[in-house]
Amino acid sequence: xxxxxxxxxxxxxxxxxxxxxxxxxxxxxxxxxxxxxxxxxxxxxxxxxxxxxxxxxxxxxxxxxxxxxxxxxxxxxxxxxxxxxx
Numbered sequence: 867x868x869x870x871x872x873x874x875x876x877x878x879x880x881x882x883x884x885x886x887x888x889x890x891x892x893x894x895x896x897x898x899x900x901x902x903x904x905x906x907x908x909x910x911x912x913x914x915x916x917x918x919x920x921x922x923x924x925x926x927x928x929x930x931x932x933x934x935x936x937x938x939x940x941x942x943x944x945x946x947x948x949x950x951x952x
Contacts, residue, residue, distance in 0.1 A: 882939055889932035896926030 899915065899922030906912040 882936060885932055885936045885939070889929050889936055891929070892925050892932060893929030896922045896924070896929055898922075899925065 899918055903912050903916040906915065
């Protein structure tokens with residue numbers, strides 16, 4: 867019996883879903899790193915997290931970029947089908 871190959875449309879949908887997941891996850895990690903020091907008690911760990919703000923900004927910008935890429939990928943499929951994007 868031959869294995870069933872997914873259609874190109876199915877693999878594109880899966881790639882879009884993974885991109886959206888990465889976008890949300892990166893943005894949340896970035897926000898957590900940026901906001902966490904204000905909720906932590908003064909300690910060495912707080913200073914370490916606060917000094918990682920550059921990493922937080924990078925993760926936030928990367929998450930937003932993935933979100934924009936997801937929106938750009940979804941636009942042509944919405945225009946082709948004549949319906950608004952999900």
